[in-house]
Amino acid sequence: MGRSDSARRPGAPPRGGSALQCVATAMLDERGRVTWWSRAARQLLGWTAEEMAGEPVSSLLVEPPDQPGRPGTPSVPRRTRLRHRSGQPVEADLLVAEADGAAERLVLLLPPGGAGGWDQDRDVARTLLAQDGVGVAQLDMALRLVRTNAALEALRPEGGDDDWLCRLTAQDGGDPARTAFEQVAATGTPFAGRVYDLGPEGGEAALSLSCHRIDDAFGMPVGVMVEAARVSAAGPTRLTDTYRQGFEIGDSLDVVQVAQDLTAVLVPALGDYAFVDFPDDVLQGRDPAPGYRGQEAAAARRVAVRSAYGKWPDHLVQVGESIPRVEESPEIAAKHVGGVLVADRDLSRRILGQDPELIRRLLPEGMHGSLGCPLYRGGRFFGYAAVYRARVATPFDDTDIKLMHDLCARTSTAIDNAFRFAREHHTALILQRSLLPPAATSSTAAETAGVYLPAGGGVSVGGDWFDAFDLSSLRVGLVVGDVVGHGLEAAATMARLRTAVQTLADLDLPPDELLTRLDDLVRRMQWEATDPDSVGGSCLFAVYDPVSRTCRMASAGHPPPALVTPGGDVGFVPVTPGPLLGVGDNPFEVMSVTLPPGSVLVLYTDGLLGRDVVGGSEQLKAVLAELAPVEGSLESLGAALLARTPHAEHPADDITVLVARTHAVAEEATASWEYPADPAAVQDARAHVNAQLEAWGLEDLLFSTELIASELVTNAIRYAGGPVTLRLIRDRVLVCEVSDPSSTQPRLRRALTTDEGGRGLFLVAQLTTRWGSRYTERGKTIWTEQSLDPTGNSPMFNWS
Incomplete structure (x- = not known):
């Protein structure tokens, strides 16, 4: 969610506005009283023009002015602490302008950064333009050249005009530099390290360009700054593309997919064959123990391979196969605890003990050299990656070694993140499953069945819950809730709310009063939370009495339950939804409905309806009419409702359904x-x-x-x-x-x-x-x- 204008710093204008409109300005009469108050002044201090009209401007000063009625010294800015409407002090640079022969004065309130801040900005700009290592150019919003430094002028092709930077073409055949500059100016998103050809005049040289937008003191975009450095026309492109691809490693929380992403980058960037091996601990979802455990750590299985020539050679270890054991050696230990291992053909054969079978299984034919690197993170060994050059005889250089190290380090971080997620997900899932009631219950009042499907088909854990419990006088309580967010925190919040509902229901509180008490609890939880917006949710609580056959329910921002009568009619109970839990200061309304014996109530969370609530509600009615749930197993009904939900395999939100078939006590x-x-x-x-x-x-x-x-x-x-x-x-x-x-x-x-x-x-x-x-x-x-x-x-x- 983007930040609103009110979240920007005081004095910052909305995008696209005029800088003059955003200067906090006031006009004073001869007695120092406000006669005019700008909109920007209201944004800065909170006071409206009506409130400030006729008020002395000195009343805004936190500290008494040097001269009552005449704040500041003309044309000399002074750092001042002003009183905001909320009572909080606001710092600003105050400047008073007086006109000859006029009693009125104009007061300007500038954002903090008076002479000292402006001087520092000028020092930074002066230093940037004066250095000679990198060429610097400033362009305005129309991409016209404003100023350059000597280093950039030295890079200018012979005969090039002021527009030569914008006409540069990308080495990868992409858009010209002008298009990239325009995008930075429009969006504010910078780029770095893009390589552009200098053209015929530049010979084999190219320019690596970085660009970012320049905003003025009021937050208004005024242009872009371009930094340029001469690079080799061939080398940087490969490295830039490889690093760009390396950023995609770790997009998935699947450790095997992460390994496949790594091999896809290694080939052909560094060689023509690559593989990744994982210890059994990683494949079985166990966190590896810290440190090197000798040959125990060498017990691994191949999980990803890549060949520049299509099919992976049949004689090499295939995906899913165990890695043959190799006798312990300094090189073997180093491959698990050291950095990148560089090996040629002879060293690789010595490491394998000159064993023909091991050489055939582990080395591609015609291998000239290899780079191997352990996947280590936090002292734990996650696996091993290697890349070979077989048909390419060029030896690996220092740049290749650093690239291999960086890619494996990113892969290790991605695997560690996947394990962290798996641990939290497993913990949250156990917590949530342990807190949910039995899937099916049976009592005098009703028989119930509940089903729960986390978002992502089990990949995520949320705060949805359902419950059914006996109350006094043979009544039954039914509740379905939806907590904001996912993960362990949402599951813990769900646990607190579910326990609170059971406790409050045991006091035999009516549904509206129970939700009011629950709302108070959520508000206290918000006060305790570092992020109050992460605590909240919806809830529907219902009490069914089998003697009177009435069901009383109240909703806190929750969708209404569906009702299927014994005659097969399908509809929704017209319960009035109150505010979400945590909003407070709003009453909840109780809806009472008489249910014939054998009626089926379907309580659910909004994940069952999907993003289109109206369409989802109509679909739910159609499915219930088709399934005819008055008879048959409620567990089967709940499973059928989930199966008919769009995207049931990987739902975008948690889905919880509680189905209850009502009974009645004979007269x-x-x-x-x-x-x-x-x-x-x-x-x-x-x-x-x-x-x-x-x-x-x-x-x-x-x-x-x-x-x-x-x-x-x-x-x-x-x-x-x-x-x-x-x-x-x-x-x-x-x-x-x-x-x-x-x-x-x-x-x-x-x-x-x-x-x-x-x-x-x-x-x-x-x-x-x-x-x-x-x-x-x-x-x-x-x-x-x-x-x-x-x-x-x-x-x-x-x-x-």
Whole structure:
């Protein structure tokens, strides 16, 4: 993302503007009050013209002026500290201009760099133009010659005019120099070391040109500077092209591809045969141990070869084959720990012990010389590269040796970067996989299945996550989130948010309040982060109640879930998306929808839709209509959705899908009663509980459930008033709920032996497997759970 105008230094103009428009200027009357305030002055100090009108300019000075009302000395710039509208001091060079016979004065505020800075700039320019080692020319934006130094004039061809530099032609047959200069002037992107022919007058000589743009003190482009040096017409071109190709080594994070890139540069730049060998550690993804380990390090496998004549010779070691063992020798050790090894035919044969089989397998026929270099980085041996000259008899010179060393050093760095990425990716992937829930879950409320595909088909790891967990009263919580960024930091952020969602959901918070609390957490994380923009994301949280068959959900900038009804209708739940997590100060809206049993909810991250959200949504609807997910395996449905996604093999963004098929609790498995705020209602509650449990065949739970209901209803009537609602739900557990209009949460405490009360909740906790409370729209609900065995009966209460 490019920098905005506001991110440039104070006083710098927008590209293409006038330098005069960017000088901060103010007009003062005879009392030193502002009568005119330029737009550049507002950009520099933040004050608007309306705010400064009639104000004394001395109020802007951080330090008191020498003469009140008359800042500065006419025509003499002075470094001044001014007060920005934000309160921060801003340094500027202040210059006051007075006209003869006029009371008004003009004040100029220049960017820092007064006389001292200008003098230094002039010194640098003077030194550059005065040196005689490199020719220097300054051209204006129209590429007209402004000035040159003596060194460049010495390079001017005989009879050449002022436009001779622009007419030079590139040795590689490319565009003339004028085209390159125009591109630098337009974009500001410099170039270096391009070789251009001097033409017939230059003979065998050529010029190596470098060019960069010149900006003035206000950031305005005013021309280009060209540096020129005479070079040989043949040599530099090969080296320049080779180094340019060498910069492409390491574009891939695949270590084998990096090796292939190296051989592609070595042949034909340095020789006609080249190869790269890797130790088994590198090929198996293990970080090599530091240091040289003798023959153990020599155990390697060929990974890349290159021949200038097409096919790699059959008698040489082929790609994928192990390298034959060679007896330890000083040359062998040097090839693993030293610099570039230069060897002719005789030395190569001695290193191989004059073994005919080794010579046939490792040396090309007619070999005249070789360069070999270990791939070392950080004390770790990553491999070995070599290049041979067979049909070329020219010996290697110092330039070739340096080029080989530089190319192998860049290759080593690329391999090390690949290993660093692999380590971080592996760590992040393990972290993310360990934090995600099981792929499939099943509960009374719903059965779920989740699938996750990282960006790049597994090459990258992001912060997408899904979760499904049980809540009180047989409800289920569903959540899908998307964290900004990729890598280990995104996975760690995802872990924190997923844990926070589970914790907040366990408090039985409604979806909108849960997202509000989660937004507060993200904002705190932004304050702690060095780059706040790297922390944030979206989230959708839903709670489904199988008793009422309602699903309540809220969204923090997340796409709405898709819904497939038992009848096959496909659509999207019209949830209103709130702001992204981390924005703050905005409410979240709750959407409530009633779902028939067997409905399928599809929650997903935006990677499933792709860049075209509208088109992706329509495609998702079409795929769901075709797959008919009301029946069948949810895991298969999730896999099918990924398979139908464009670019599923290498997605540009993480894709996460959570599919949930809803269930419902039968009406005959629930019972509910409402009581007034009358202590006599407690006896009715006990009677209702006993009658209902006998009807369900749960006589073994009569005593415990009667005691639980009695305690909870008594407390509700005593402390909350009425009406009080009692509800029983029979499923894999027996749920007992008591709701009242009070918002005061109960608190479990240990009563003293002398206390007459305070033991009710303690007894409830002992008789149940879980208990808790949650807020409702009209008060609160206290709930308990008692486990049932598979036959529907509870074991006898154990008093021990």
